[in-house]
Amino acid sequence: MSKTVIVGWDIGGAHLKFAALDAHGDLIAIEQIPCALWRGLDVLEAAFNKAITQHGLEKAQHFCTMTGEMVDLFDNRAQGIQQIAEIASGILGADTRFYAVGEGWVFADQVQAFARLVASTNWHASATWLARTVPNALLVDIGSTTTDIIPIVGGKVALQGISDAERMREDTLVYTGVVRTPVMALAGNLAFEGGDVNVAAEYFATTADVYRLLGELDARYDMADTADGKGKTLPESARRLARMVGHDSEDRSLQTWRDLAMTCKQVQMQRIKTAMLKHLQADMTILAAGAGAFLAQAVAHKIGHACEPISMGLPAHADYGPCLPAYAVAQLAAHHA
DSSP states (O other): OOSSOEEEEEEOSSEEEEEEEOTTSOEEEEEEEEOOGGGOHHHHHHHHHHHHHHHTOTTSEEEEEEOGGGSTTSSSHHHHHHHHHHHHHHHHOTTOEEEETTTEEEEGGGTTTTHHHHBTOHHHHHHHHHTTTOSSEEEEEEOSSOEEEEEEETTEEOOSOOSHHHHHHHTSEEOOOSSSOBGGGTOSEEEETTEEEEOOSSSOOBHHHHHHHTTOSOGGGOOSOOTTSOOOSHHHHHHHHHHTTTOOGGGSOHHHHHHHHHHHHHHHHHHHHHHHHTTOOTTOEEEEESTTHHHHHHHHHHHTOOEEETTTTSOTTOOOGGGHHHHHHHHHHHTTO
16 A cells, blocks of 8 residues: 555546545545547646646656547547646656556556556456455446446456447447437437437437436536537527428427436437447346436346446445546555556
């Protein structure tokens, strides 16, 4: 166990997340910070500096995982990994280390050599940590943008493919989330007022509008800009969702748009359910995590399978929310630093 504060960082494309542990391994700070990395590396620098200053993390030991290398700021993932690692180590210190599947921790000047093991493997850190206490489980981590579906068998992560391409093919990475996913990505048509209606192929609304209307999206995780750059009230969310089926919100009652939101939810649940059933075994516990943990729990209930929130066994006061990978990285580092 380290005698200093350990901070785990999860550097994403839309958010920077961190979890800090004291010398005893107890959680002392955890937070998600908006960080639209596609807008420039200065946004990442500002997010790091904000976290460090607000929480006094200057003298901590820092360990990172990342998914931000895929944003279109970079020409390719290799470039993204290198530039993110340079920014992180430049701010956090030369001793900053990065999670590499099967290799443990590597320094910034090593990430290129281990690019495949570093790129977008935050899910692996989460599952590796969870596997220590839940040897047979299906981790379903539904975030703002994507869903990770990770089988844990015999206390180990039971996946062969680790790249995004491999995992998308295997349905262990599903590009659907509860905040940033465009509604047009859910389905080409939706049930509406007793029939089917084609969905506008326009970026009019996101799943955040859906779950605001249903009252299921925790406001703390509702950090992304709306599709039209306007507010996040129920009438504004209804206006955006109505446009997806060619209407103005005033054409119908608010309840009509809530009903349409429920249809969107059911479509999204079906997609996640189909992927989950490819990997779920009878003796597995479903572990629901992320900003969309409520959705994972709903799917588990629908299929009649045991499900636990990821907070089980963790400090009751802690709000882990979308920060599971950051917390897992910190814990893995604390027990191996």
